[in-house]
Amino acid sequence: MTLLRQVISAPLAHAVVLSRSCLAVSVTPRRKLSVSSSSRAPRVDANVLLGMSEQELQKLAVDLGQQSYRGKQLHHLIYKRKVKEIENFIQLPQSFRNDLQEAGWTVGRLPIFRTVTAADGTVKLLIKLEDNRLIETVGIPVEDEKGPMRLTACVSSQVGCPLRCSFCATGKGGFSRNLSSHEIVGQVLAIEEIFKHRVTNVVFMGMGEPMLNLKSVLEAHRCLNKDVQIGQRMITISTVGVPNTIKKLASYKLQSTLAISLHAPNQKLRESIVPSAKSYPLEAIMKDCRDYFQETSRRVSFEYALLAGVNDQVEHAVELAELLHEWGRGHHVNLIPFNPIEGSDYQRPYKKAVLAFAAALESHKITTSIRQTRGLDASAACGQLRNEFQKSPLRIDSSTSSSESDIAVAS
Numbered sequence: 001m002t003l004l005r006q007v008i009s010a011p012l013a014h015a016v017v018l019s020r021s022c023l024a025v026s027v028t029p030r031r032k033l034s035v036s037s038s039s040r041a042p043r044v045d046a047n048v049l050l051g052m053s054e055q056e057l058q059k060l061a062v063d064l065g066q067q068s069y070r071g072k073q074l075h076h077l078i079y080k081r082k083v084k085e086i087e088n089f090i091q092l093p094q095s096f097r098n099d100l101q102e103a104g105w106t107v108g109r110l111p112i113f114r115t116v117t118a119a120d121g122t123v124k125l126l127i128k129l130e131d132n133r134l135i136e137t138v139g140i141p142v143e144d145e146k147g148p149m150r151l152t153a154c155v156s157s158q159v160g161c162p163l164r165c166s167f168c169a170t171g172k173g174g175f176s177r178n179l180s181s182h183e184i185v186g187q188v189l190a191i192e193e194i195f196k197h198r199v200t201n202v203v204f205m206g207m208g209e210p211m212l213n214l215k216s217v218l219e220a221h222r223c224l225n226k227d228v229q230i231g232q233r234m235i236t237i238s239t240v241g242v243p244n245t246i247k248k249l250a251s252y253k254l255q256s257t258l259a260i261s262l263h264a265p266n267q268k269l270r271e272s273i274v275p276s277a278k279s280y281p282l283e284a285i286m287k288d289c290r291d292y293f294q295e296t297s298r299r300v301s302f303e304y305a306l307l308a309g310v311n312d313q314v315e316h317a318v319e320l321a322e323l324l325h326e327w328g329r330g331h332h333v334n335l336i337p338f339n340p341i342e343g344s345d346y347q348r349p350y351k352k353a354v355l356a357f358a359a360a361l362e363s364h365k366i367t368t369s370i371r372q373t374r375g376l377d378a379s380a381a382c383g384q385l386r387n388e389f390q391k392s393p394l395r396i397d398s399s400t401s402s403s404e405s406d407i408a409v410a411s
Contacts, residue, residue, distance in 0.1 A: 042180040042216055048108035049078055049086075050189075051182035051223050064099045079227045082189055084109040108182040112190055122374045123194055127187060133159045133176055136207055137187035139195055140374055152201040153191040155184055157217050158208025163240055163276045165261075167305055167338060167346050170207045178212070181219035188224060199228075203236040205259070210237050211245035218252065232256045238303065241280045246288040250295040258292060259301040259334070260285065264311050265319035273311065286327040293328060305336045306354055308347040317357045321364035333361055336371045 049057070057078075058071030073091055077083045084107055086100050113134060114126035123139040138154040159176035161168070187206075188199050202224055204210040210217045217237065224230045232255040239245065240261040249258065262285075264270035270277040289300045304320070306312040324331045335358055338348045349357075354370060361368040 040175075040177050042178040042183075042213070047104040048106060048180075048182045049074065050108035051180075051185055051219065052078075053223070053227060060105075061096075064096065064103070066093075066096050070096060075227070078107060079229075082192070083107070108186065109189065110183065110186045112194070115194065118374065120374055123191070125187075125190055125194065127190060129159070129179075129183060135159055135179065135183070135187070137191060138206065139191040139199075141195065141197075149197065150200045151191070151195055151197050152203060153188045153199045154203050154206045155187040155220075156206035156208050157184060157204055157210040157213045161208045162212070163209050163274070165240060165263075165274050165276075167263075167273065167307060167341075167344060172341075172343065175208075179208070179216055181216045181223060184216060184220035185223050185228065188228060188230075199230065201234045201236075202230055203238065203259075205236070205238045209240060209242065211239040211242040211249070214245055214248065221254070221256065236301075240274055240276060241285045242276075243280050243284070246285075246292050250292045253296055255296075255298065257298065257301055258289075259303055260289060261303045261305075262320075263303070263305050263307075265316050265323050269311060269316075273305075273307070282323075286323065290328045293330070299330050299332060301332045301334055303334050303336060305338055306349045306357060307338050308349040308353070310346065312349045312353050312357055314356055314360045317360035318364065321361055321366045324366055325364070332367045332369070334369050334371060337373065339373065 052060070054072060054075040056071075057074040058068040061071035061074065062068050070092065074089070077089050077091065083089060086097050086105065086107060089097055110127050110129060112125050113128040116124045118124075121141050125137050125139070126134045127137060128134055135156045137156060140152040140154065142150045142152070144150060156179065158178050160174050161170045162175040164172075188202060192199050204217060221232075221235060221237070224235065225232050235254075235256040236259050237249070237254075237256055238259040238261060246258070261274070262270070263273050264282075267277065267282045270282055292298070293300060302324070304311075320333070324333070335354060337354050338346055340346075340348055358368045358370055
């Protein structure tokens with residue numbers, strides 16, 4: 001599971017990086033819900049409009065006996081007007097709306113189950129999926145004195161995460177399934193709905209490992225870029241490293257940023273922090289990153305979670321700098337002071353240790369930034385809020401309501 005980052009490339013003295021803001025609240029269980037069987041594949045929602053391109057919507061309109069321009073109207077209603085229900089497509093003929101509904105089509109927008117806001121304005125959402133599973137997404141506003149507000153959406157790519165990195169709350173909550181593309185795109189639209197502001201940046205750094213759901217991630221990336229109109233360079237895809245996927249991603253020649261969750265300067269230490277590192281040695285990752293840069297001309301960013309007394313010493317920084325120089329030039333390191341989570345033995349390093357680590361990298365000519373933690377006052381570890389509410393896939397009995405007040409934590 002990767003950590004949320006909003007990277008700002010800048011010298012250390014000016015570097016500020018936004019933190020994943022995973023907010024937690026205390027919850028009193030109302031009743032116990034039954035547990036459904038887990039499914040690894042995304043739900044197959046064949047009749048969902050969200051995620052479809054303008055050309056696909058035009059074809060749909062023609063298939064239902066309409067002129068192709070009705071498809072353009074559909075596109076406008078979904079992505080510009082952001083209308084949630086077909087019955088509210090009042091610009092379309094009633095007969096067309098009826099045909100869509102009778103054919104089983106839905107817009108595909110998902111309800112917000114819970115909203116938690118930190119003192120700094122960061123907002124954490126729990127979104128309820130059609131199968132009653134919950135996912136997290138985060139909205140991070142940044143006021144810019146020189147321009148309009150930037151709004152970053154940190155989106156999940158899976159329900160939970162199977163990689164179980166030792167410092168990550170999401171992995172502790174288990175893994176249910178991959179998300180479909182419309183479930184990813186819907187998170188961005190939910191953030192826009194809450195903030196009443198356009199999302200300017202998207203980071204695939206929420207729950208899950210994006211490279212284990214690359215098909216849906218790439219479909220969502222296309223939609224966010226072409227339909228929602230977020231520039232490719234404003235999108236970051238993060239990974240802890242899955243064999244062969246970096247090469248595959250490079251073949252698409254995207255202009256988005258690839259961020260690698262490294263967290264250690266050597267293989268032995270990395271395996272103790274990231275169990276999946278055993279199947280993807282550090283040398284292989286670095287080679288793939290070098291090839292990615294050569295293929296795309298896009299600099300790779302390296303994420304490094306600082307764990308007190310584990311990987312935060314100056315000698316670790318020097319070793320990391322040597323590793324990066326060995327495999328190329330132009331790398332960027334984003335340092336992430338650990339956000340404490342329940343049940344973890346890891347501790348957040350002191351500020352002095354963070355600054356010393358950053359200074360050591362800078363002295364070895366590695367561009368470095370330190371993430372500014374956002375939402376820490378409300379518990380800032382990814383996956384924590386979801387774990388408060390749901391530790392297993394849930395199924396609501398047909399005789400009960402699925403409203404927000406009825407859904408409680410499974411014991």
